[in-house]
């Protein structure tokens with residue numbers, strides 16, 4: 001279970017470039033829940049995931065994962081429990097190293113890395129079967145450098161790597177945004193399979209409302225560093241793309257009115 | 271021929287320097303100028319310890335440890351205090367200049383009458399081949415001790431290359447390579463990348479100090495100036511090595527750096543023999559590395575221009 005309480009993050013505080021990317025965000029995600037995060041550009045979705053992963057430390061609030069308070073932990077320590085896939089397909093793999101080496105690195109996520117042989121012959125069999133399950137024809141290319149693969153192939157491998165050791169939390173940040181529609185569909189299919197089979201607690205940012213409607217058991221919608229809407233259970237099941245579009249329109253309309261006026265209006269009339 | 275054998279021996283000794291530069295420059299993309307200080311540091315530690323009567327093996331290993339320490343300082347200054355890589359190296363290199371003078375007590379320490387690793391190699395030669403023995407190599411008479419010295423250096427460099435190759439294939443070494451390749455990715459897999467950089471820069475300088483230590487013992491003195499230009503020298507060796515290999519496998523890259531170091535030393539010896547002014551050596555080395563660094567990009571650009579014209 002992930003518990004986020006009053007989380008705040010401001011970038012470039014005190015300068016003209018100040019952005020309040022997270023403003024008192026509260027969010028609890030139950031064990032095994034698959035949450036889709038929607039929101040306009042710059043609404044703080046990536047910031048939220050990065051804050052949980054520990055890319056930077058937050059200004060206020062707490063984050064705990066399964067009872068451990070991780071708010072001040074460095075990124076690499078949180079990685080023992082958290083699997084990640086980034087938006088950029090190049091971010092999740094080491095390009096100069098082979099497919100097998102990349103996977104063997106993932107097989108040690110959060111474990112002690114000593115002077116044992118990095119790529120023992122005995123694991124090659126397992127690597128092969130698990131890569132074969134991706135259905136991308138990569139099982140015969142274990143020793144070619146990952147940098148030679150397409151974005152979709154690399155993203156599929158990153159997904160496999162992030163879940164090689166079962167993570168307590170899986171963070172996916174628009175991991176299909178950089179892919180062509182066909183490849184994106186394939187990676188989404190794989191995502192669903194991995195998440196369902198492992199019953200993984202998942203936080204997935206997506207730009208596609210269709211994906212949010214089809215996948216997961218909960219949708220949260222962010223705007224200006226806050227969670228504005230939160231749908232779960234039957235509400236989530238009933239939600240369709242036009243409903244989400246209407247909500248986006250609503251947020252946008254409120255945006256056009258000056259912030260303080262909007263607050264006044266809300267107080268007086270809502 | 272004696273000149274040739276001597277050059278190859280020095281080339282092998284400097285191959286350790288090339289391996290160190292390979293770690294910082296090629297694994298981490300860290301332009302680590304600490305090299306110039308730690309090369310001399312290795313030499314001065316070994317020289318002072320040998321003069322103080324320590325066993326040469328211990329004095330040589332102490333140089334390695336000294337290099338580790340120098341590299342650790344640079345790594346910490348860079349990662350923990352967020353000083354840029356080049357400046358971190360410059361700080362430690364500058365500080366080491368004073369440290370080296372303190373360690374040696376003066377700017378030059380002669381070792382000719384001391385027992386060094388190379389005295390051992392010569393004694394071994396006397397025992398095996400006899401005093402003043404010569405080997406006949408394709409018509410040339412070469413002192414046996416020179417051949418034995420060369421073979422010992424070859425053995426040492428092969429052993430260290432294999433250790434490095436083995437290390438880079440372990441879990442720890444694989445994570446180290448990944449840190450240089452994509453630090454974001456390996457952090458997400460639970461590796462402390464700052465620690466890895468510190469460790470890597472330390473290892474690099476350990477090899478470089480070892481090289482300085484052996485060179486001091488071979489040439490019979492340690493000098494506070496002997497590190498100057500060594501980073502570019504090592505880089506030149508690594509670049510030559512990369513031009514020689516056909517694929518980017520770890521074994522080939524490491525072997526390439528070693529062969530590159532020997533070839534580069536031979537090229538320099540030949541150039542000097544042909545009358546090149548020794549004062550121009552560093553200028554020419556720097557020019558060589560400059561050309562090697564910009565040439566690939568330049569060729570790509572001209573190719574592109576040609577394609578555009580078509």
Ligand SMILES: Nc1ncnc2c1ncn2[C@@H]1O[C@H](COP(=O)(O)OP(=O)(O)O)[C@@H](O)[C@H]1O
Nearest residue numbers: 011019021039040041042043044045046047048
């Ligand atoms: N590292 C950073 N430094 C400065 N500003 C940042 C940084 N990361 C995000 N921001 C800013 O925070 C806001 C939210 O960004 P982000 O979380 O990436 O939005 P998105 O919802 O599109 O993923 C944006 O205005 C962005 O410019």
Ligand SMILES: [Mg+2]
Nearest residue numbers: 045046047174
């Ligand atoms: Mg984003």
